[in-house]
Amino acid sequence: MSTLVQRRHEIELPKRILIGTDVVNEVGNTIRQLDLGSNAIIITGPHVYQKYHNLLEESLERSKIEYNFVIVKSSTADDAEHALEEARAYKPSVVIGFGGGKSIDIAKYVAFKLGVEMVSVPTAASHDGIASPFASIKGVNGPVSMKVKPPIAIIADTRIIAEAPSRLLRAGSGDLIAKLTAVRDWKLAHKLKGEYYGEYAASLALLSARHVIRYAITIRRGGIEAAHIVVEGLISSGVAMCIAGSTRPASGSEHLFSHALDMIAPKPALHGEQVAIGTIMMMYLHGGPWKRIRRILRKIGLPTTARELGIKDEYIIKALTIAHRVRPERYTILGESGLTWEAAERIARITGVID
Ligand SMILES: NC(=O)C1=CN([C@@H]2O[C@H](COP(=O)(O)OP(=O)(O)OC[C@H]3O[C@@H](n4cnc5c(N)ncnc54)[C@H](O)[C@@H]3O)[C@@H](O)[C@H]2O)C=CC1
Ligand SMILES: O=C(CO)COP(=O)(O)O
Ligand SMILES: [Zn+2]
Structure with a gap:
């Protein structure tokens, strides 16, 4: 590939x-x-x-x-x-x-x-x-x-790092779980747009996601061992970006959604929390195991709903509709024309992000 x-x-x-x-x-x-x-x-x-x-x-x-x-x-x-x-x-x-x-x-x-x-x-x-x-x-x-x-x-x-609020360590795990959809988006851009795709960098990014999934319970407990596990994953994802020469292995449609939220929400949540919720919804669009992602986020103690994120439903929907415009050169599952309001609302509802 x-x-x-x-x-x-x-x-x-x-x-x-x-x-x-x-x-x-x-x-x-x-x-x-x-x-x-x-x-x-x-x-x-x-x-x-x-x-x-x-x-x-x-x-x-x-x-x-x-x-x-x-x-x-x-x-x-x-x-x-x-x-x-x-x-x-x-x-x-x-x-x-x-x-x-x-x-x-x-x-x-x-x-x-x-x-x-x-x-x-x-x-x-x-x-x-x-x-x-x-x-x-x-x-x-x-x-x-x-x-x-x-x-x-x-x-x-x-x-x-272990003394920092536990929310930060969990957010870092969220930033790593996001690689599951980031790599799918990258592969899609390769297939549809002929974009360079580096299998080694993609595998390394996915490895960092699998690493935190494997240690979900330890991460939830926090402490020095958990900090060590997450830091290693974050560094290896950073190295994946060094190898790829772009943020492609680490950032896809779930990141576009988070960037859009940062632009419009009055009080955005943490980067890693937002991309994690984005991963649930983008995995649904990719036809992948989105329920499993949601289960893993819950296991780690990450938010999986707009309410837990502290962001009103309307901002979630709006962010979904504008995400494809944040970096138009970055092709993802959101395509070139993005999601309509109705489609965005449906996706957020089906995945339980809004109720
Ligand atoms: N350049 C890159 O490749 C990447 C950049 N980012 C960027 O990183 C930013 C997100 O970083 P975050 O760390 O989530 O946000 P942040 O830098 O705003 O930090 C979040 C909060 O944690 C506090 N904090 C940090 N260490 C602490 C400690 N030991 N004890 C108590 N409080 C502590 C900070 O004071 C801050 O209030 C976003 O702007 C995102 O775009 C994210 C991923 C990759
Ligand atoms: O957050 C990032 C990777 O985790 C950086 O990616 P962006 O290219 O979306 O800023
Ligand atoms: Zn990120």
Whole structure:
């Protein structure tokens, strides 16, 4: 099924991956070992800064690395530009992304624009941008997945990640289960549009989904072991994106639905929660085992209904009807003309997302 339509395929991968308890203490010496200079900018969010800034500071100070923090609240294009200007003034030799998906996305963007390496220090296992070579930046017409560089190092402290609200770890599992429909959409685009399809990258993405399905009960319980399992899956999905050279193995119609919700819902839920619900509905459209997906999400403790997501039914339906327009170049099961209001409502009702 692999099509070698790409004449030249360049794959860039992270160089160092550290997963374990208290590895946050090794950020400074990793920067030294990888020869990334001695002037770091740390992009983080206000909560994570408050909770954990001292841990990172101690590690950097031990390695005699100067640092400054840039605090970001979201990952809009405006926030990314502001962070870039603030960071530029410090002339950093390396950028550290410290926090959830939004901080890591902005850190990747800033590092890319400044032409320096980026170190990913996730404090939550809530998304697979931890290791991917893309920065998801929210523009006025929806999110853009900008091709940047993969983080040169990933330092995932499972003690910090296990301490984060359990909802975040479950959301990360949701982002991985989404690969089940993302890969189906990718295959469909290959068959109908002749798009490049990489079987190896697709298999790796699916493996990360199967990994969390296998450990659903452990993940629901939370704790350090669960954090370790989910982080490994998220990193391997990120590597699948590095290999594919696109977010195709990780993002399909279920992601388009979530991006659409982000654009229209007054208070969107977590990325991983939204894509998980999207996976139920898109699997139904693909004619696949959508009830099984719903059972797995329940087992993990993820929301499976609009009510549990905290989003009104009308936004779910509306998001389904506009999802195909979010990234028109990305062909999925939603086709080129998308779903009518009636069809969207029917799908959401049949799958139990709305009642
Ligand atoms: N570039 C890529 O390849 C990918 C990017 N993404 C992007 O990532 C974003 C979603 O990331 P999320 O992490 O879900 O959202 P987020 O970055 O908004 O974080 C969610 C919340 O968790 C909090 N948090 C993080 N770590 C914590 C900790 N240890 N203790 C307490 N609170 C903590 C943050 O402060 C924030 O309030 C979306 O914008 C999505 O598009 C998602 C997947 C892949
Ligand atoms: O969320 C992602 C993968 O999990 C990124 O994909 P997008 O290309 O949809 O931004
Ligand atoms: Zn995602």
